[in-house]
Amino acid sequence: MEILNKNGKVIPQLITKGDDKKPWDSAHDYLDDEIKSTGNAEYVEPNLENKIFSAEDPGSFQNKAVSALESFNEDDYLKNWPKPEVQTDRFVWHLNDQFSEFKKANRKLLEKISDPKIKIGHIDTGFQPDHPALPKNLNKEKSKSFIKGEEGKQAIDIASGKSLEQDGHGTATMILLAGNSVKNSDTDNNYEGFVGAAPFAEIISMRISETVALIQTSAFVDALEYAISEGCEVISMSMAGAPSKAWANMVNKAYEAGITIVTAAGNSWFEGPKQALPKRVLYPARWDRVIAATGVACDNLPYVLEARLQKKSEGGETMQGNFGPEDVMTHALAAYTPNVIWATMNDKGKYFRLDGGGTSSATPQVAAAAAIWLTYYRDEINEILKKYPGEKWRKVEMVKNALFNSAERYSYPLYKIYLGRGILKADKALVIPPSGENLTKAKEANVNLWGILDLLGLLLRLKGDNEADDVRSEMFQAEILQQMHSNPNLQKFLDYEETDIWTDADRELMRQELLKSDTVSDKLKEYLRSE
Known part of the structure; x- marks a missing residue:
């Protein structure tokens, strides 16, 4: 040991x-x-080999043959959850202006800054190098594995083809975060254009697990420390589990360095053998210095069955997002999931499915919105920080202030219980400029x-x-x-x-x-x- x-x-x-x-x-x-x-x-x-609660629902793959996208077949969506209505660019509906507003926010960013730049650390299972939607600015040279026995190697995730639940998790979340422009031929003639929420960002991939099932305590610590050393300004990690002091100390170090960390609130199950797993927000998302990514469906109701007045699954998909307790939800923010695109390489060259879910899908959207805001206001933020030497944590609190106060709160009255601060709106966040005043330093992770x-x-x-x-x-x-x-x-x-x-x-x-x-x-x- x-x-x-x-x-x-x-x-x-x-x-x-x-x-x-x-x-x-x-x-x-x-x-x-x-x-x-x-x-x-x-x-x-x-x-410890820390149990990381799976980001996909094995039940959704039972009793039906799930394959990569060939056409818009309504059966490809998860039946237990609402599917997006027919609309322009339905393939990437969550990016549209009536949802997370990423298309509008990116247009506004490019109007102000012709060549926007920011580094995002993506902590997950690595990436599959042949997917056509990998981020344009994926820094493969800097991307590393932190798995025991792979230290120093590139963060490559090799698809075994044996498990839809585990294979390619890092690729899928990375593409939601900053996926490149795809051709019609990549999506079976369903869409052409960017698929990522912040496609301009430089991505540094850090592989800390072969699957989303287990990671060692030290792998997350080493990856986050590496992200700090490489100048990442945002961290996206679609994983969650039980805490350690080493995790807490490294989260504190990143916060003091001014890095915005977004991690998944976690997933739970309301039927089957996994229903005994925790239903509350897990770590690192539970700490105040981290933004906890929760889920909201395309009908603007929470990604939680009890909040939707449903008692059981109708279609076999038994996974939902975690939430609570009340004090934790003050630093939580919801983004759209499930039934978003999910990149895959498991099915004979097909590259996407339509049933992406879990708070894994929400996490990169929140991280992308943070990256857009930070890039949009970079000069203003730097000027503010000159007034507060040694207090880079203010940068994180400025991000949180913009994302939280621009969130949509009116679709669901009990949003504080299930969603946190509301539903992510990336463009509305750009209306809120940075300010160094009236900021409270978040409680230390412990x-x-x-x-x-x-x-x-x-x-x-x-x-x-x-x-x-x-x-x-x-x-x-x-x-x-x-x-x-x-x-x-x-x-x-x-x-x-x-x-x-x-x-x-x-x-x-x-x-x-x-x-x-x-x-x-x-x-x-x-x-x-x-x-």
Whole structure:
């Protein structure tokens, strides 16, 4: 088991306690050894294979043959969700002026700046090099893999042809973000023109996973650090999962560098075996310093069945977007999904499907809108930042101010619950100029919840007098928060806001579940039994 320091870097010393150790126990053993040998106590955590909740719905591929687009066949859309009405450029309906307004916003940008430039870091599964809609300005030389065993190689995603759910995820989200102009022959005579929301942007691809199923903690950390070093101003990551301290620290570093991070709120299922997965916004999107991308369908109703007064799936597509709790939705923004285009190379040279979904599809749209606004107001933003040396975080807050305050809020009265700040409107955002005044710095990303602190008795027992106790308590907090994502019996605690006080019954439920879990570290169990 590899052990990471607080910055997400693998500690080179070998762990010799045995492979049968639970991951967090290996971390605690390392901490114990360091305290004995050096007297110093510094936070460490295991380099976990973090479960990333899938961006597509396997159920939508069952009981029907799904192929790439050959023509506008209404059956190619997901039946359980509304499909776009017949309109000009229906193939890319989400870009149209009555939806996300990307066509209008890009026209306005080009009127002001003839050769707009910005770097966007795209963190996903990499890209398939032969797709005709790859971004015009994809920087293949700078694009890298951060998967163990592939470090330093180009971010190439090879299609196996075995799984529609997993293959080409990075290609599909990258094309939604900044896809190039395509020919009629690429779309079976359904469309000709740009398919990306910000087609002018330079894209640096960072491959952190072979599929959307698993990534190691260190892969995201290394990719985000690389994006900072390469001067990316926006990050788009259509993935979500449980947090780590290393993730939190790197998100904080990117925020302080003025980088706008947009990540998927996550997906959940209302039928089938995956319905036990969390239905609340996942990490990194749950942190205030990140924009959480939620979903809204083409009828301007949330991408959540309960919000649509539906109780079950009618067509077998059982995936929906995550939302809540209330405090998290203050930094969430909805973009259009599902039934948007989804790039593919799995079907005999066909390049697109019509059933793209999940908050994976929403994420690159929000990131693209951020990139357009930043490019449009680049000179003005730079002048403002000169007045606030060392406060690049203001750049992120200026982006959030423009996107949030231009969002459409009138289509659905309960938008704050399911959508966040509203529905993305890229052109209306350009009406809001940057200002350095009246900006509030977002709360630091961390792995703390008040209820966990209370559970561990930190207020009474660990008062900061002992450095080792402080570090140990941080490690316990991270482990418990990860357990809240993986243990269905503990997911109710994800409904709570960060400052909520847990009842005595809550604390006892958490304690008992942790004690009986086979995956919880022995060190944490020992502490819980001692209370």
